[in-house]
Amino acid sequence: MIAVENLSKSFVLHNQGGAVITVMAGAALHVDPGECVGLTGQSGSGKSTLMRMIHGNYRVCGGSIRIAGVELAGAEPRAVMALRRDTLGYVSQFLRVLPRVPTVQVVAEPLRALGVAQEVAQARAECLLWRLNIPRRLWSLSPTTFSGGEQQRVNIARGFVHPFPVLLLDEPTASLDAQNRAVVLSLIHEAKARGAAILGIFHDAEARDAVCDRLVDVTGFTPARAT
16 A cells, blocks of 8 residues: 655755755665554664655655555646545644634545535544543634644644545654543554555654564665665
């Protein structure tokens, strides 16, 4: 479901005379259906950069990224958006939503984008908000007013509301208490059971050990450290 081959990424520093810095070269990994693979490596080794390329936030300088058979490297923005809508879910560390949109609508939005009826989408959103212990009194409020932990749980609910075939998880259990951490791990296991291919960054070692089938150390993909 995820196939990365010989991937490279460089950044141009326009404020430093156009200097080019290569931050990744020769990256390769695969994630099969029903599998969770964890990215490891020290801070600054390129985990987030690799995730952002796979999600289409960063353009690829070389190599290939195929998601469910779709080539992402060099893809037009419209194709990237379609892939995100139908196939590629993403749970980031930070919630970015429009102000004043009720939480239940924020969570239901991925389903509505697929044409799911309002009542069905809202029911699914409410179920996840309940599982993730977001009080019902908050469902009609904007999550921009919530605490960091509550915003993270809204992000998780939004990422899992549609059964995406491919999921990217960036620190999904950070800042969560034990009860909500257990709920998130259950959601990941359920996604694996239905055949989702999951790639994640987990600094929480116990969570990583609980859900990951394999680990990929990205340090070797960083040119300055490559061997």
